[in-house]
Amino acid sequence: MQVKRVEKQLNAFEKLGIPEIIKGMLFTFGSMFKKRVTRQYPEERYVAPAAVKGQPLLVENEDGTPRCVACSLCEVVCPPKAITIQAEETDRYIEREPEEFSIDMLRCILCGLCEEVCPKEAIVMSDRYELAAFTREELVFHKDQLLTPKADLRKRIDFTKEKFDKWNS
Ligand code: SF4
Numbered sequence: 165m166q167v168k169r170v171e172k173q174l175n176a177f178e179k180l181g182i183p184e185i186i187k188g189m190l191f192t193f194g195s196m197f198k199k200r201v202t203r204q205y206p207e208e209r210y211v212a213p214a215a216v217k218g219q220p221l222l223v224e225n226e227d228g229t230p231r232c233v234a235c236s237l238c239e240v241v242c243p244p245k246a247i248t249i250q251a252e253e254t255d256r257y258i259e260r261e262p263e264e265f266s267i268d269m270l271r272c273i274l275c276g277l278c279e280e281v282c283p284k285e286a287i288v289m290s291d292r293y294e295l296a297a298f299t300r301e302e303l304v305f306h307k308d309q310l311l312t313p314k315a316d317l318r319k320r321i322d323f324t325k326e327k328f329d330k331w332n333s
């Protein structure tokens with residue numbers, strides 16, 4: 165069956181695009197009275213909500229030790245292979261901890277799989293989103309740079325616990 169094409173006949177105004185121009189001008193005029201959303205960055209910083217997946221960071225216990233037990237699950241699951249862990253034995257009850265733990269933020273795609281797979285609430289997606297540097301090396305973050313007090317990551321930890329029923333057992 166052949167489909168019949170119906171072409172709309174445009175009048176002289178429509179051919180010149182005048183209705184669209186008027187619509188555009190009305191939209192612009194209406195926008196002049198709306199609340200402005202421009203942020204004066206960097207003086208006015210954006211505080212990301214807990215759902216935002218920013219730079220992954222390592223959780224530091226109250227006594228300054230890392231929560232990470234160097235199980236390497238996050239290293240294995242990381243799609244772009246951004247995580248590198250060197251484990252060492254420890255006298256603490258957890259037996260193993262990372263001697264070195266690095267995340268290459270040039271590779272990281274902020275997918276959050278490392279956080280999802282971690283059994284120890286040891287790596288979380290923070291609200292840190294400013295990732296700019298002058299050299300590639302500066303964007304490879306090492307253990308000391310990644311370790312962050314648990315209190316500073318509380319917002320995301322609580323969100324993850326509630327949203328995904330994670331680390332609750
Ligand atoms: S957020 Fe994704 S890409 Fe980045 S380190 Fe974690 S698993 Fe790898």
Ligand code: SF4
Binds near residue numbers: 233236
């Ligand atoms: S951060 Fe979590 S998943 Fe990664 S090695 Fe440490 S305990 Fe394992």
